[in-house]
Amino acid sequence: MTPALFLDNISCTFISKDDRSQRYTAVADTSLSIAPGEFVSVVGPTGCGKSTLLNVGAGLLQPSTGSVKVFGEPLLGINRRAGYMFQAEALMPWRSALQNVIAGLQYRETDESKARQLGEEWLARVGLQGFGDRYPHQLSGGMRKRVALAQTLILDPDIILMDEPFSALDIQTRQLMENEVLELWSAKRKAVLFITHDLDEAIAMSDRVIVLSAGPGTHPIGEFVIDLPRPRDVAEIRSEPRFVELHQQIWSVLRDEVLKGYQQQKKAA
Incomplete structure (x- = not known):
């Protein structure tokens, strides 16, 4: 293989x-x-x-x-x-949780409505349904890590x-x-x-x-x-x-x- x-x-x-x-x-x-x-x-x-x-x-x-x-x-x-999840937080403080999750899709010029739909789905998958409008400073350390995980996996990397x-x-x-x-x-x-x-x-x-x-x-x-x-x-x-x-x-x-x-x-x- x-x-x-x-x-x-x-x-x-x-x-x-x-x-x-x-x-x-x-x-x-x-x-x-x-x-x-x-x-x-x-x-x-x-x-x-x-x-x-x-x-x-x-x-x-x-x-x-x-x-x-x-x-x-x-x-x-x-x-x-590859998708990369860093040790240090890589969330943008001026963007909400949802906006952070879909940032990579936006850089890839994914349709905005499709990106937001996927973002909401991934927030739900990592246990953050309903927290999409929160900013990083409004989230606990564990919640910020969940956002970072969704941010990485939403791009469906092979590695x-x-x-x-x-x-x-x-x-x-x-x-x-x-x-x-x-x-x-x-x-x-x-x-x-x-x-x-x-x-x-x-x-x-x-x-x-x-x-x-x-x-x-x-x-x-x-x-x-x-x-x-x-x-x-x-x-x-x-x-x-x-x-x-x-x-x-x-x-x-x-x-x-x-x-x-x-x-x-x-x-x-």
Whole structure:
């Protein structure tokens, strides 16, 4: 099967803005493949380059070496077949919830009445029916994340890129959002590349978990198939013996890298 997204031997090296003779390799010799309909999570120490890989897959960052293919075709410029849900809020404060949700459709010059109809449908799907006229400052953090989710999915992308989208939420809201994402994903089974620092979240949601090393020169050091049955409730699945077993296996690989990353941050500080 042709991968939905294939990062082939990617390296990303940056030049220091203070000293152009200094270079920093954030990601080195990394290959990553996501099949159509597959939910893949990437975990690793803080600052190891997880978001860098996501930006490469989105076409927002050109790798120093290597190539990116989308459904077998070389990626040139922005990945038009992908939707990107950012860690930080990307809602426009001067637009209502509905106007934020349909912004992408408007940029694509979709008929306004059709766009508004779809926007209302997606607000209902994420549990925000009747909140379309609210502005971001009038919504809770969880509600704003629901708007951002609808904003991403309304464009019906073939690939969904998610960069720690729920990290700022409280645990109860977070689990509700995780279950909502899984329910929406299961309906159409799009390819998902999910970046998270939360190993529990990665296991509960994914088909496969990839572990990255500490930087510099981040690269995959472990890959685990998550053979838990679906559908899943992210809270209930955590008590399953197989979940605990998988967590122990993955943490045994991830633990040393987290400690390395922590020590590197201490030195940098």
